[in-house]
Amino acid sequence: xxxxxxxxxxxxxxxxxxxxxxxxxxxxxxxxxxxxxxxxxxxxxxxxxxxxxxxxxxxxxxxxxxxxxxxxxxxxxxxxxxxxxxxxxxxxxxxxxxxxxxxxxxxxxxxxxxxxxxxxxxxxxxxxxxxxxxxxxxxxxxxxxxxxxxxxxxxxxxxxxxxxxxxxxxxxxxxxxxxxxxxxxxxxxxxxxxxxxxxxxxxxxxxxxxxxxxxxxxxxxxxxxxxxxxxxxxxxxxxxxxxxxxxxxxxxxxxxxxxxxxxxxxxxxxxxxxxxxxxxxxxxxxxxxxxxxxxxxxxxxxxxxxxxxxxxxxxxxxxxxxxxxxxxxxxxxxxxxxxxxxxxxxxxxxxxxxxxxxxxxxxxxxxxxxxxxxxxxxxxxxxxxxxxxxxxxxxxxxxxxxxxxxxxxxxxxxxxxxxxxxxxxxxxxxxxxxxxxxxxxxxxxxxxxxxxxxxxxxxxxxxxxxxxxxxxxxxxxxxxxxxxxxxxxxxxxxxxxxxxxxxxxxxxxxxxxxxxxxxxxxxxxxxxxxxxxxxxxxxxxxxxxxxxxxxxxxxxxxxxxxxxxxxxxxxxxxxxxxxxxxxxxxxxxxxxxxxxxxxxxxxxxxxxxxxxxxxxxxxxxxxxxxxxxxxxxxxxxxxxxxxxxxxxxxxxxxxxxxxxxxxxxxxxxxxxxxxxxxxxxxxxxxxxxxxxxxxxxxxxxxxxxxxxxxxxxxxxxxxxxxxxxxxxxxxxxxxxxxxxxxxxxxxxxxxxxxxxxxxxxxxxxxxxxxxxxxxxxxxxxxxxxxxxxxxxxxxxxxxxxxxxxxxxxxxxxxxxxxxxxxxxxxxxxxxxxxxxxxxxxxxxxxxxxxxxxxxxxxxxxxxxxxxxxxxxxxxxxxxxxxxxxxxxxxxxxxxxxxxxxxxxxxxxxxxxxxxxxxxxxxxxxxxxxxxxxxxxxxxxxxxxxxxxxxxxxxxxxxxxxxxxxxxxxxxxxxxxxxxxxxxxxxxxxxxxxxxxxx
Numbered sequence: 001x002x003x004x005x006x007x008x009x010x011x012x013x014x015x016x017x018x019x020x021x022x023x024x025x026x027x028x029x030x031x032x033x034x035x036x037x038x039x040x041x042x043x044x045x046x047x048x049x050x051x052x053x054x055x056x057x058x059x060x061x062x063x064x065x066x067x068x069x070x071x072x073x074x075x076x077x078x079x080x081x082x083x084x085x086x087x088x089x090x091x092x093x094x095x096x097x098x099x100x101x102x103x104x105x106x107x108x109x110x111x112x113x114x115x116x117x118x119x120x121x122x123x124x125x126x127x128x129x130x131x132x133x134x135x136x137x138x139x140x141x142x143x144x145x146x147x148x149x150x151x152x153x154x155x156x157x158x159x160x161x162x163x164x165x166x167x168x169x170x171x172x173x174x175x176x177x178x179x180x181x182x183x184x185x186x187x188x189x190x191x192x193x194x195x196x197x198x199x200x201x202x203x204x205x206x207x208x209x210x211x212x213x214x215x216x217x218x219x220x221x222x223x224x225x226x227x228x229x230x231x232x233x234x235x236x237x238x239x240x241x242x243x244x245x246x247x248x249x250x251x252x253x254x255x256x257x258x259x260x261x262x263x264x265x266x267x268x269x270x271x272x273x274x275x276x277x278x279x280x281x282x283x284x285x286x287x288x289x290x291x292x293x294x295x296x297x298x299x300x301x302x303x304x305x306x307x308x309x310x311x312x313x314x315x316x317x318x319x320x321x322x323x324x325x326x327x328x329x330x331x332x333x334x335x336x337x338x339x340x341x342x343x344x345x346x347x348x349x350x351x352x353x354x355x356x357x358x359x360x361x362x363x364x365x366x367x368x369x370x371x372x373x374x375x376x377x378x379x380x381x382x383x384x385x386x387x388x389x390x391x392x393x394x395x396x397x398x399x400x401x402x403x404x405x406x407x408x409x410x411x412x413x414x415x416x417x418x419x420x421x422x423x424x425x426x427x428x429x430x431x432x433x434x435x436x437x438x439x440x441x442x443x444x445x446x447x448x449x450x451x452x453x454x455x456x457x458x459x460x461x462x463x464x465x466x467x468x469x470x471x472x473x474x475x476x477x478x479x480x481x482x483x484x485x486x487x488x489x490x491x492x493x494x495x496x497x498x499x500x501x502x503x504x505x506x507x508x509x510x511x512x513x514x515x516x517x518x519x520x521x522x523x524x525x526x527x528x529x530x531x532x533x534x535x536x537x538x539x540x541x542x543x544x545x546x547x548x549x550x551x552x553x554x555x556x557x558x559x560x561x562x563x564x565x566x567x568x569x570x571x572x573x574x575x576x577x578x579x580x581x582x583x584x585x586x587x588x589x590x591x592x593x594x595x596x597x598x599x600x601x602x603x604x605x606x607x608x609x610x611x612x613x614x615x616x617x618x619x620x621x622x623x624x625x626x627x628x629x630x631x632x633x634x635x636x637x638x639x640x641x642x643x644x645x646x647x648x649x650x651x652x653x654x655x656x657x658x659x660x661x662x663x664x665x666x667x668x669x670x671x672x673x674x675x676x677x678x679x680x681x682x683x684x685x686x687x688x689x690x691x692x693x694x695x696x697x698x699x700x701x702x703x704x705x706x707x708x709x710x711x712x713x714x715x716x717x718x719x720x721x722x723x724x725x726x727x728x729x730x731x732x733x734x735x736x737x738x739x740x741x742x743x744x745x746x747x748x749x750x751x752x753x754x755x756x757x758x759x760x761x762x763x764x765x766x767x768x769x770x771x772x773x774x775x776x777x778x779x780x781x782x783x784x785x786x787x788x789x790x791x792x793x794x795x796x797x798x799x800x801x802x803x804x805x806x807x808x809x810x811x812x813x814x815x816x817x818x819x820x821x822x823x824x825x826x827x828x829x830x831x832x833x834x835x836x837x838x839x840x841x842x843x844x845x846x847x848x849x850x851x852x853x854x855x856x857x858x859x860x861x862x863x864x865x866x867x868x869x870x871x872x873x874x875x876x877x878x879x880x881x882x883x884x885x886x887x888x889x890x891x892x893x894x895x896x897x898x899x900x901x902x903x904x905x906x907x908x909x910x911x912x913x914x915x916x917x918x919x920x921x922x923x924x925x926x927x928x929x930x931x932x933x934x935x936x937x938x939x940x941x942x943x944x945x946x947x948x949x950x951x952x953x954x955x956x957x958x959x960x961x962x963x964x965x966x967x968x969x970x971x972x973x974x975x976x977x978x979x980x981x982x983x984x985x986x987x988x989x990x991x992x993x994x995x996x997x998x
Contacts, residue, residue: 026320026611027285029582034310038071040064044305047295048088050096053627053675055297057311058085063098066311067673068680079112080105089129089137094652099126099139104149110654117144117154128210130171130179138179140168146181162195164188172211174219182208182221204236205229210252215259222250228263244277246270252293257300264291269304280314287312299624299678313677317616319582322346323608327361329354333604336594337378339386344596346609347375347388349589369402371395377591379419379427387427389416394429410443412436418591420460420468428468430457435470446484453477453484459501459591461509469509471498476511492525494518500542500591502550504563510550512539517552519566528572530559536576543593545601545614553588553603576724580679584608626674626683626721628733630655634669637706659737667708670735674721682724691715712741810865826864833857837890846889848882848917848927855892855915862900870904870911870931877918885925885997887973888962895929895978895993903933903991906942925997935980935988972998 033039041061048056057064062075062083075083080100087099091106098105103116104126117124124144131137137149145158145166158166163181170182179190186206188197198204210222221229227240227248240248247265254262261272268281268289280286288309295303302314323331330351337345344356352365352373365373372390379387386397392414393406407414411431418430427438434447435457446453454474461469468479475488475496488496493511500512511518516537517528530536535555543551550561557578565573577583585607592604601612633655634640642649648657674683684699691713697705699722716736722728743749807830814823836854852874859872876882896913904911916928933939962973977993 026322026326027584027608028280028317028320029315029579029584030285030287030304031313031315031579032287032310033066033071033312037310038064038073039310040071040073040075042306042308042310043292044307044311045084045086045292046088046099047293047303047305047311048090048096049295049297050090051094052629053298053677055303055677056088056090056096057305058088058098060084066677067675068677068683074107074112079114081114081116084125086125086127087129087140089131091131092135097129097137099129101125104129104137104139108651115149115154117141117147118156121156127169128171130173132173132179133177138171138173140171140181141166142169143167146171146179157190157195162188164197169209170211170222172213172219174213175217180211180219182211184208187211187221202235203238205238209250212254214255214261220253220255220261222253222263224249228253228261239272239277244270245272246277246279246281251291254294254296256296256302262294262296262302264294264304266290266307269294297677298627299676301678315580315582317613319577319610319612321582321584321608321610322356323584327354328609329363329365331608332589332606333609334374334376334589334592335378335388336592336602336604336609337380337386338594338596339380340384342597344602345378345386346604347378348373350374353388364397364402369395369404371402371404371406376415376417377419379421381421381427382425387419389419389429391415394419405438405443410436410438410445412443412445412447417456417458418460418471420462422462422468423466428460430460430470430472432456435460451484453486456497458499461501461503463503463509464507469501469503471501471511473497487525492518492527494527499539502542502544504544504548504550506567508563508567510542510544510563512542512552514538517542517550517561521567526570528561528566530554530574531556531576540588541591541593541603543595543601543603545595545612546599547614551593551601551603551612553593553605555587557583557586558588558603573726574724576682578679578681580681583610623727624676624678625727625729626676626723628672628674628719628721628729629653630670630672630717630719630733630735632671633735633737634671635661635665636667637669655735656737660740661737662740663712663742665739666710667706668710668717668737669704669706670717670719671704672719672721672733673703674729676721676723679723683721684723685719685721686728687717687719689715689717710739712739714738806865807861822864826861829857829861829864833861845886848885848887848925851887851889851892852876852882852915852917854889855896858893859896859913866900866905868910870900870913872913872915874915875917877916879919880917880925882917887927887997891962891995892927892929898978899929899931899933899991902939902943903931903935906939907932907934920996927995927997928992929994930981930990930992932990936978936991937980938988974998 035042039057039059040063041059043060044057045060046058050056055066057066062073063080063085065072074080080098081103082101084101085098089097091097094109096107098107102122102124103114106113106115116122121141121144124141126139127142128140129137139147139149141147143166145156145163146168148155148157157163163183164187165183165185167184168181169184172180174180177192181188184207186197187204187208188195205221205223205226207224207226208221209224212220214220218233219231221231223229225248227238227245228250230237230239239245245263246269247267250263250265252264256262259274263270263272266289268279268286269291271278271280281289288306290307290309291304292307293305297303304312304314306312322328328346330348332349333346334349335347339345346354346356348354350373352363352370353375355362355364364370370388370390371394372392374391375388376391377389381387388395388397393404393411394416396403396405405411411429412435413431413433415432416429417432420428422428429436429438433455434445434453437444437446453470454472454477456473457470459471463469470477470479473496475486476493476498478485478487487493493513494515495513498511498513502510504510507522509520511520516530517539519526519528530552536559538555539552540555541553545551548563550563552559552561557576560575560577562573565571578586583605585605587606589604589606594602596602599614603610603612630653642656646656646659649655650657672685674685676683684701685703686696686699687705688696689707692707692710692715715738716734718732718734720729720732807826811823811826814826833854836857856874863870863872892915896915899913904913911932913929913931918926920926959975962975974996975993976996978991981989981992983989
């Protein structure tokens with residue numbers, strides 16, 4: 001028994017020791033930018049900001065320019081003397097001086113100019129750059145002394161000229177124009193005539209690393225090994241580790257806008273407020289201890305250049321946070337409360353409770369008697385007991401031990417989301433099934449019948465009229481006396497699934513849901529939306545601070561609403577806080593918000609718990625406008641070389657001055673940027689083209705604007721930028737240009753038009769004369785046509801006599817053979833053909849149907865005459881309307897006759913003639929005649945051998961007729977052929993001719 005008792009005591013003692021651990025200091029937030037973010041290299045030696053707001057960073061592998069969203073890097077390929085950059089100094093314009101290995105570069109906004117040291121200083125580094133009152137640059141080098149540069153030539157000064165040491169690390173110009181040098185072996189100054197040192201009897205810094213002048217015109221000297229010295233013009237005062245300085249080896253120091261001194265060292269940062277030093281190391285949230293330089297920009301942001309971790313930005317002290325690194329049991333804090341001793345209790349998801357007790361922390365979990373390690377809500381009651389709503393009932397802590405309540409004790413469900421104590425001291429618990437009431441003795445649940453207020457009761461509050469309000473999955477419920485009233489979307493709610501409730505001092509109710517915020521003044525519900533950013537209206541918690549600002553936690557950070565202004569004007573003015581303002585994460589937890597006795601707002605996120613201290617000035621809550629400028633102008637969406645367009649280029653902006661373009665250039669694209677380094681994602685733009693737009697555009701995050709089809713005139717493009725707090729540029733950035741009017745509005749063009757009009761009158765006169773001549777020529781053509789018609793009639797008559805003679809002989813032949821049927825057929829066909837020829841001889845055009853009928857009669861007669869020595873086929877495509885097509889009569893017969901007489905009959909074999917009427921791919925009508933006779937060349941040869949004197953005029957007359965009819969009647973008929981048809985082996989298969997009607 002004794003042994004078991006001893007073991008039990010040892011176990012409890014060990015558990016208590018494990019649960020009672022040291023709580024480290026709270027974390028400050030920094031943003032870290034590395035090479036993964038686009039930085040040229042992670043070792044930063046210098047930082048500067050130019051007049052356009054760009055942040056320049058000198059690294060050991062190139063120069064980086066940062067606009068708040070992206071980095072642009074430069075190297076020796078862009079014109080740098082060397083990629084190792086040790087010092088930067090903006091000039092009075094928009095240029096930048098760059099100190100590197102072996103000399104100096106100057107960047108004018110477009111290109112780099114190089115100024116190299118003399119040959120024996122090619123390996124010397126420019127440690128620091130300062131500009132004196134006359135505009136000369138003074139360059140501190142590591143072994144070459146100091147150089148004076150008048151923007152053209154160098155003057156070199158070494159120990160021989162009186163400087164303390166050739167290894168010069170720092171240079172500074174004071175208000176009197178003295179040039180102070182910090183060297184490896186003390187300090188000296190240049191008065192315009194000679195170098196001097198201070199009285200050696202005065203205690204002064206030796207191994208100097210950096211010098212700066214504060215706003216009181218006093219000098220500060222950072223050293224390696226002695227801390228930092230303050231010089232008031234008479235004596236030095238030294239601050240070192242014994243005074244609280246983080247380390248005696250200080251690499252650089254600055255004074256911020258509030259007069260605090262920041263010092264960088266290998267072991268972290270120190271900040272001196274004139275009395276005490278405060279340190280920032282990795283333990284306090286600094287990404288890395290090894291720091292080289294500190295810099296404050298125009299928006300009062302503090303930037304830290306590290307030696308291996310890239311660039312860091314300090315996000316201020318308004319927000320601090322605690323995580324598991326500070327001994328929290330979990331980063332996911334769901335509820336916060338403060339006990340009677342003003343100790344804070346942080347309830348977590350799955351990891352129990354962390355109690356902050358001064359510099360210590362105590363962990364409570366199920367091992368110490370807690371119902372469950374997931375706690376959704378907590379409350380300190382009027383008797384100072386602490387209540388914790390868990391996933392397995394409720395736990396009450398009386399200061400010594402936990403007492404647990406569950407379903408068996410009368411709770412409506414195991415999971416309890418919310419808790420509230422009413423004015424009578426009764427406790428109300430919201431569960432997954434409804435609500436439970438506890439009077440200290442017993443529970444009563446409202447889950448059935450008319451008392452059923454729905455499920456998932458996530459928030460409960462009591463207003464100043466002693467009415468209870470319940471936020472549920474099914475809507476909003478109000479309990480007045482013993483009666484429940486339900487409100488839903490039908491009554492004006494944005495969503496029925498409600499999450500959080502807050503009652504303000506004027507008894508107004510603020511309601512959070514996944515669809516934004518509802519405001520209820522006792523009469524109507526108003527809807528409030530934060531932003532169009534994804535998840536920004538998904539409310540996780542609501543909390544009201546001492547100034548009646550409403551804090552709304554979302555999955556897109558935290559939004560703050562001025563409730564007084566909203567109630568008075570119904571205008572929603574939100575301030576959004578994101579990771580750029582010091583939040584460790586953007587996603588907030590359900591109802592994880594609490595206001596402590598000092599007015600601090602505590603908020604739970606997925607990355608830790610945040611504390612907002614309203615007593616600390618938020619340096620991000622400033623009225624700094626974005627630094628806005630037009631970065632480029634493009635024509636027709638293409639990058640434009642303005643030097644080729646105009647000779648006047650603004651050296652500051654690299655954009656054209658007094659630009660005038662011709663009327664054909666009507667498409668302009670304007671690129672612009674508003675630099676807000678404190679919160680670049682919040683920047684929005686409004687623009688207008690004066691001379692074209694009547695009003696400013698709506699706010700947009702686009703960084704370019706395009707105008708097309710601009711008429712001639714004078715224009716000024718204006719752009720202004722603003723941020724989430726409504727700080728818009730009071731004076732917009734502008735770019736003016738002129739589109740010259742078109743030539744037709746010029747006096748010389750009007751004169752030219754008058755001359756052209758006179759010319760046109762003369763031209764009309766000439767055209768009329770030409771028409772008369774053309775009419776005369778047409779009459780001549782008609783006469784020729786009549787002559788050709790007569791000639792054709794004569795030919796037709798001759799052909800008819802010859803044809804009649806042959807036909808009569810054929811008829812006589814059939815009669816002699818007593819073949820009465822053949823003689824009758826021949827005679828009837830012959831008579832019909834003669835009649836058709838006589839009818840068409842008096843007309844210039846006939847239908848294609850009539851011409852094909854005539855051709856068919858002719859072929860039937862010839863077929864009988866030559867006793868079936870050939871076959872023929874006439875084919876007309878279905879899509880061809882031969883009734884509507886008109887062609888000259890006797891157009892096809894001469895070519896068919898040639899096929900019979902000169903192609904088929906000489907072959908001595910049975911022949912074939914194919915006549916086709918079809919439509920080709922160009923929609924033209926094609927008449928084709930093809931035979932399988934001997935071909936053209938063999939026919940000509942036989943004609944020569946027979947020495948025939950007969951000249952065939954049928955086809956030539958047909959060609960002339962086509963030409964004349966085309967000129968007179970606007971008929972376009974072309975003839976293709978005759979030509980020989982050959983096979984793949986070049987053997988003649990016959991002859992083909994095509995007549996094409998266009």
